[in-house]
Amino acid sequence: MKKELLENYAKLIVRVGANVKPHQRVVVQADLDQPEFVYKVVEEAYNCGADKVEVEWSYQPLTKLHVEHRKTDVLTEVEAWEVEKYKSRHDRLPAMIYLLSEDPDGLVGIDREKYAAMVGARYKAFKKLRDEMENRYQWCIAAVPGKKWAKKMFPELSESDAGEALWTAILKTSRCTGDGIAAWDAHNKALKARCDWLNRQHFKALRYASSNGTGLTVGLMPNALFLGGGEYTLSGNFFNPNIPSEEVFTTPMRGHAEGIVYSSKPLCYRGELIENFYLKFENGSVVESHAEKNDALLTTILNMDEGARYLGECALVPYDSPIQNSGLLFYNTLFDENAACHLALGEGFSNCIENYDRYTLKECRKMGVNESMIHEDFMIGTEDLQIFGLTSDNTEVPIFKDGNWA
Numbered sequence: 001m002k003k004e005l006l007e008n009y010a011k012l013i014v015r016v017g018a019n020v021k022p023h024q025r026v027v028v029q030a031d032l033d034q035p036e037f038v039y040k041v042v043e044e045a046y047n048c049g050a051d052k053v054e055v056e057w058s059y060q061p062l063t064k065l066h067v068e069h070r071k072t073d074v075l076t077e078v079e080a081w082e083v084e085k086y087k088s089r090h091d092r093l094p095a096m097i098y099l100l101s102e103d104p105d106g107l108v109g110i111d112r113e114k115y116a117a118m119v120g121a122r123y124k125a126f127k128k129l130r131d132e133m134e135n136r137y138q139w140c141i142a143a144v145p146g147k148k149w150a151k152k153m154f155p156e157l158s159e160s161d162a163g164e165a166l167w168t169a170i171l172k173t174s175r176c177t178g179d180g181i182a183a184w185d186a187h188n189k190a191l192k193a194r195c196d197w198l199n200r201q202h203f204k205a206l207r208y209a210s211s212n213g214t215g216l217t218v219g220l221m222p223n224a225l226f227l228g229g230g231e232y233t234l235s236g237n238f239f240n241p242n243i244p245s246e247e248v249f250t251t252p253m254r255g256h257a258e259g260i261v262y263s264s265k266p267l268c269y270r271g272e273l274i275e276n277f278y279l280k281f282e283n284g285s286v287v288e289s290h291a292e293k294n295d296a297l298l299t300t301i302l303n304m305d306e307g308a309r310y311l312g313e314c315a316l317v318p319y320d321s322p323i324q325n326s327g328l329l330f331y332n333t334l335f336d337e338n339a340a341c342h343l344a345l346g347e348g349f350s351n352c353i354e355n356y357d358r359y360t361l362k363e364c365r366k367m368g369v370n371e372s373m374i375h376e377d378f379m380i381g382t383e384d385l386q387i388f389g390l391t392s393d394n395t396e397v398p399i400f401k402d403g404n405w406a
Contacts, residue, residue, distance in 0.1 A: 017140030022049030025094035060106035076121035101146035104331035107271025138239035191228035203389035219256025249315035251348035253368035255284035265379040307372030313344035319403030340381025346372035
């Protein structure tokens with residue numbers, strides 16, 4: 001891949017994604033696949049005036065090895081220094097940059113029960129600090145090619161050619177083949193216009209229908225907001241949390257979802273694929289589910305905690321999107337969720353409440369924002385998906401027609 005394109009992508013992630021500020025600290029989390037690109041991101045953060053940039057590396061095979069060999073009581077232990085490190089992050093509020101490149105099948109065969117116990121223990125240990133950091137710092141999730149991820153997508157190509165093909169796909173769908181900064185400025189304005197129209201309607205619910213069997217009604221909070229593209233921290237710093245992003249989204253009201261919904265793409269969950277599944281909701285909670293592939297893993301997700309069976313997000317993405325039009329299945333939620341409409345199980349977003357800065361997180365929960373240790377997006381968009389907004393007098397207003405904006 002041309003050096004200039006990669007440098008522009010690094011600038012997009014640092015300046016438009018995380019929007020790193022002078023004298024700010026930055027943490028980059030990455031796998032071992034693209035150290036040269038990580039270097040470019042770190043260099044760009046320093047070019048923006050960052051005081052200190054740290055890189056935290058991860059490696060799927062090591063994660064799998066630890067889960068295999070450590071006893072559960074050791075695996076779930078959170079040591080004092082780890083808590084202190086998180087406290088330091090809580091106090092300094094560094095900009096967080098997450099670079100994804102993991103193998104979609106990288107954790108196949110892992111002991112799911114032990115792994116879930118480890119994740120749950122760490123969630124509990126850091127929950128209070130994490131909640132206090134909510135909406136207070138910039139963050140951005142983006143992607144770089146990993147060798148096994150690239151071969152998963154392009155099995156007919158050599159390893160090097162597959163990596164190049166994945167780079168091309170990432171840059172194109174991330175709107176970074178030309179002037180990425182200008183492209184994202186225009187893109188954010190277009191998404192904001194969608195949000196403004198939706199927010200003027202004051203819908204009380206969304207109704208979904210598709211020929212694959214989806215028939216679902218999801219209730220919305222009276223003061224809910226639709227967001228899309230860039231967001232603001234409580235201190236007023238603008239950032240783009242996801243690159244790419246095609247969605248306009250809101251947080252539904254906990255306990256208000258009725259009907260059934262069918263997935264339209266596989267869900268990649270912690271290194272394993274869940275395929276061809278449905279969820280049935282009653283009183284907002286999943287009461288029945290089934291997946292043709294990895295049904296037990298789907299059940300694991302639903303049983304992570306009490307809030308995992310409730311919805312935390314409703315996202316609107318046109319079927320005629322750059323990622324869908326690429327014809328590629330990325331096996332990566334960051335991309336596949338932006339190919340079509342999706343829902344998310346688990347944690348909701350408090351900043352989807354109007355004037356959320358005036359409320360505590362606990363007050364937002366009481367209004368209907370779901371609480372959970374997970375937030376798992378799954379795709380439901382199809383070529384014939386219809387979505388209607390229900391007004392206070394039950395008038396149905398078309399939002400999506402045949403998979404796209406009505």
